Amino acid sequence: MIDSAEDQRKKGKFVAAEDTLLKALSIVKASDHPENYPRVLRDLMHVAYHAKWKGKYESYLADILKATQSSSIDVSTVAKIELGGFYVQEGQYKKALTYLEPAMTAIKQLYSASNPQMSIFDEDLCSAYIGAGQKEKATAVTFASKLLTDTFMDDMQNRIRRNWHPRQYTYSAKALAIYHVDNDGNISKAKIAKSSGTPAFDADCLAALKGADAKPMFSWKVYSQPMLVEFTFAYNVNKSPAGSAASTYISPENRTAQRKELLASGLQNLQAKFNTLDVSPQGLDVQACEIALQICEQYINMRQPAEANAIYVRRAAIK
Numbered sequence: 001m002i003d004s005a006e007d008q009r010k011k012g013k014f015v016a017a018e019d020t021l022l023k024a025l026s027i028v029k030a031s032d033h034p035e036n037y038p039r040v041l042r043d044l045m046h047v048a049y050h051a052k053w054k055g056k057y058e059s060y061l062a063d064i065l066k067a068t069q070s071s072s073i074d075v076s077t078v079a080k081i082e083l084g085g086f087y088v089q090e091g092q093y094k095k096a097l098t099y100l101e102p103a104m105t106a107i108k109q110l111y112s113a114s115n116p117q118m119s120i121f122d123e124d125l126c127s128a129y130i131g132a133g134q135k136e137k138a139t140a141v142t143f144a145s146k147l148l149t150d151t152f153m154d155d156m157q158n159r160i161r162r163n164w165h166p167r168q169y170t171y172s173a174k175a176l177a178i179y180h181v182d183n184d185g186n187i188s189k190a191k192i193a194k195s196s197g198t199p200a201f202d203a204d205c206l207a208a209l210k211g212a213d214a215k216p217m218f219s220w221k222v223y224s225q226p227m228l229v230e231f232t233f234a235y236n237v238n239k240s241p242a243g244s245a246a247s248t249y250i251s252p253e254n255r256t257a258q259r260k261e262l263l264a265s266g267l268q269n270l271q272a273k274f275n276t277l278d279v280s281p282q283g284l285d286v287q288a289c290e291i292a293l294q295i296c297e298q299y300i301n302m303r304q305p306a307e308a309n310a311i312y313v314r315r316a317a318i319k
Helices: 004-012 015-029 034-049 054-068 075-090 093-110 116-131 135-162 200-208 258-278 286-301 305-316
Strands: 171-183 186-196 227-234 242-249
Touching: 004 015, 004 034, 004 054, 004 258, 015 034, 034 054, 075 093, 075 116, 093 227, 116 135, 135 200, 135 227, 171 200, 186 200, 200 227
Parallel strands: none
Antiparallel strands: 171 186, 171 227, 227 242
16 A cells, blocks of 8 residues: 555645545554554655645644654654655655664664664765765764674574585585564575575575574564565585675665666766876876765665775775
8 A cells, every 4th residue: 555655646646645644644544553654644745845735744744743742762763764765765864863863772772782783774864964965974884784784694694504404416416595573583485596406406595594593683673674685605616605684674775776777877987086096196186086975975875884884894994
């Protein structure tokens, strides 16, 4: 229903979008998940904002502001996240930070310290920092998020490897598996996405995923989304078996393919310009430093913190 309303809004069918969302709002009010209430309000705000319905916009804004003061920490925190995200999308970055920063503090108190799902909240916060001219804070948030994810993935990777006992083959083989990890750390919906060409080897890979559950991800169930993970099983006849994992989050704020393409194109142009100036530490100037910051920003927007850090280190050396 929410996706349908979003499509209607993008097509300029504001009345239909509002009607759809109001129906969703009535369902949420009658459900056992009040934390979803601010999410629907945020979508209603978007409709009213783009339809230029000033009265309705102010009404929905008042409702979500009231939700930020809720006695339920789940509802108030989600309301702050949604309101902050709304202001990010509308380019009001400093106002967004007034809601996102306290929300992130509350989330850290609710989540376990090693919760990898924290990264689903980081995108809006990073965008707000960048828009408000606080790029160093955006970089810090991205790096901290990556550390959490890497720690979790390393642990899960080790569990799977310990549970992988492939038969001895006379040839090397590789297969790509995908699976979901839920909030309790249970692995499910495992399947082979790219076969090794050998059914027996593929079966050995799937067997490794059974009983190799990860640690519980988090205790707060508000954003109870599964994590989608890709895991590559590689068997080298001359070495011990190995495997590696890379996570992909199912986030409601995923960027479109077109936006990614535009970011990549802009990054390529900036990188080429920077490289022409990056001849030596002594040869770099103010212009190169500014370009380096722009490149860092692009990498952060594309969620590539390692690349952003590499450029940032080069820039720091020539300041």
